[in-house]
Amino acid sequence: MFASSMDTVRDTARNAGTLLIPMRFVWPYGGRSVFLSGSFTRWSELLPMTPMEGCPTVFQAIYSLTPGYHQYKFFVDGEWRHDEQQTCISGEYGVVNTVLLATEPSYAAPLANPEMAPGSSMDVDNDAFRRLVRINDGRLSEAVHSISEADLQCSRHRISAFLSTHTVYELLPESGKVVALDIDLPVKQAFHILHEQGIPTAPLWDFSKGQFVGVLSASDFILILKELGKRGSNLTEEELETHTISAWKEGKAYLNGRVDGQGRFLSRQFIHAEPFDNLKDVALKILQNQVATVPIIHSSAEDGSFPQLLHLSSLSGILKCICRYFRHCSSLLPVLQLPIFAIPVGTWVPKIGESNRRPLAMLRPSASLSSALNLLIQAQVSSIPIVDDNDSLLDVYCRSDITALAKDRAYTHINLDEMTIHQALQLGQDSFSLYEPRSQRCQMCLRSDSLHKVMDRLANPGVRRLVIVEAGSKRVEGIISLSDVFKFLLG
Numbered sequence: 414m415f416a417s418s419m420d421t422v423r424d425t426a427r428n429a430g431t432l433l434i435p436m437r438f439v440w441p442y443g444g445r446s447v448f449l450s451g452s453f454t455r456w457s458e459l460l461p462m463t464p465m466e467g468c469p470t471v472f473q474a475i476y477s478l479t480p481g482y483h484q485y486k487f488f489v490d491g492e493w494r495h496d497e498q499q500t501c502i503s504g505e506y507g508v509v510n511t512v513l514l515a516t517e518p519s520y521a522a523p524l525a526n527p528e529m530a531p532g533s534s535m536d537v538d539n540d541a542f543r544r545l546v547r548i549n550d551g552r553l554s555e556a557v558h559s560i561s562e563a564d565l566q567c568s569r570h571r572i573s574a575f576l577s578t579h580t581v582y583e584l585l586p587e588s589g590k591v592v593a594l595d596i597d598l599p600v601k602q603a604f605h606i607l608h609e610q611g612i613p614t615a616p617l618w619d620f621s622k623g624q625f626v627g628v629l630s631a632s633d634f635i636l637i638l639k640e641l642g643k644r645g646s647n648l649t650e651e652e653l654e655t656h657t658i659s660a661w662k663e664g665k666a667y668l669n670g671r672v673d674g675q676g677r678f679l680s681r682q683f684i685h686a687e688p689f690d691n692l693k694d695v696a697l698k699i700l701q702n703q704v705a706t707v708p709i710i711h712s713s714a715e716d717g718s719f720p721q722l723l724h725l726s727s728l729s730g731i732l733k734c735i736c737r738y739f740r741h742c743s744s745l746l747p748v749l750q751l752p753i754f755a756i757p758v759g760t761w762v763p764k765i766g767e768s769n770r771r772p773l774a775m776l777r778p779s780a781s782l783s784s785a786l787n788l789l790i791q792a793q794v795s796s797i798p799i800v801d802d803n804d805s806l807l808d809v810y811c812r813s814d815i816t817a818l819a820k821d822r823a824y825t826h827i828n829l830d831e832m833t834i835h836q837a838l839q840l841g842q843d844s845f846s847l848y849e850p851r852s853q854r855c856q857m858c859l860r861s862d863s864l865h866k867v868m869d870r871l872a873n874p875g876v877r878r879l880v881i882v883e884a885g886s887k888r889v890e891g892i893i894s895l896s897d898v899f900k901f902l903l904g
Contacts (some may be wrong), residue, residue: 423511433477434514434772435762435804442468444489451485453478459488466884475762475804475888484509509546543827568748576693581686581709591722593618596659603658604634604819616708627683631812635786638824650881685710696899698726728895733872749865758901759893775800778835785810785834798880799834800887805887806880810834857882860890871895
């Protein structure tokens with residue numbers, strides 16, 4: 414059994430410079446040259462703002478702030494200005510705008526209102542959902558997009574009908590391999606296998622019960638490494654050599670409080686599907702249980718004995734089926750023509766005044782590996798954009814990257830607080846090509862890209878998320894994942 418629980422994001426915040434909250438500052442009133450300055454630059458630096466794509470009178474700058482209270486102003490064509498439409502006060506520097514960022518930002522997704530897709534992290538009302546920005550006579554205005562609420566619901570209905578009438582059997586490849594692990598296998602050996610086979614997860618087989626009982630994933634390895642890094646932890650490097658998967662799962666259940674009245678641990682229900690389950694049910698299983706894959710199990714016996722592991726289904730495979738089916742009749746789904754910035758999908762850098770959005774977690778290459786692992790677990794995300802001082806995308810750190818530390822037992826001689834993300838990525842660079850080629854790790858898209866284009870790219874093998882960047886500068890504006898798309902499509 415393991416003695417203590419994992420660190421929280423609050424621990425990350427104590428490490429100066431590791432927790433930053435990107436904010437988008439917008440000056441929508443035109444100008445030839447526009448700059449931003451504020452208390453976060455000690456009023457000694459002018460940050461250039463750039464026109465938004467397709468909106469030359471709207472200037473923006475993305476700047477990462479530490480939690481707390483900040484003041485700011487705009488320097489427009491040689492004159493200091495403030496935005497009267499945002500919160501402002503009079504102070505030492507005249508009238509200034511202000512923003513307050515919570516010292517302990519919540520990474521939990523906000524509750525969806527009736528007009529939002531469940532699980533969406535964007536608060537977009539039904540009218541704004543159908544509006545796009547356009548320029549008339551050099552002035553900013555809003556135009557109603559051609560899609561109606563009826564078209565939106567029609568698109569969702571057709572996708573739902575397709576998924577409900579097609580089965581998991583269509584996901585099965587003509588040939589391939591699936592890897593399962595025995596629960597009595599030592600944890601160390603199990604993660605070596607994940608690394609060598611280039612897979613982030615594997616179903617678990619219990620020989621005594623004659624059935625599959627769970628899944629071992631990269632998240633388990635993260636939690637184990639965090640245990641190793643704790644002083645006073647009951648788990649030592651020597652014990653990891655013999656500690657079985659079964660023992661780890663039992664210890665994890667105690668840590669999470671999954672015990673009955675007699676102190677016996679309660680195993681989680683094994684989430685799986687059968688070949689003739691419909692695709693919609695499988696997609697909902699993945700979303701509702703917050704898992705990356707669902708094992709496809711088949712047994713010819715009525716009592717379910719002698720089960721066969723056929724495949725690991727994922728949202729990527731289901732999305733590929735949707736794209737293939739509607740490829741030559743996309744007009745049946747008018748929602749696919751909408752640009753992604755106009756729909757409630759993905760997690761975006763919040764604008765000033767949008768305090769109801771959760772922050773988009775980003776880190777610098779110099780941040781510790783420990784801070785990255787804390788965010789991956791606590792924020793319940795699969796990846797974190799790694800950005801430079803201008804918030805331009807450099808790389809992405811994913812949960813599955815952690816298995817690279819199994820190579821040559823690297824985990825035995827590293828300190829999670831001392832190793833940087835840059836060093837961790839360099840250590841694992843030979844592993845990227847196994848299950849996620851480096852060229853696919855940093856797949857990017859623009860806010861103006863259509864949902865159809867985004868879906869096509871997410872349906873490619875190995876592409877699990879797209880980072881939304883500003884054209885040219887590659888400044889991160891948001892991130893959109895497979896689960897984001899399905900939450901929206903299924904309404």
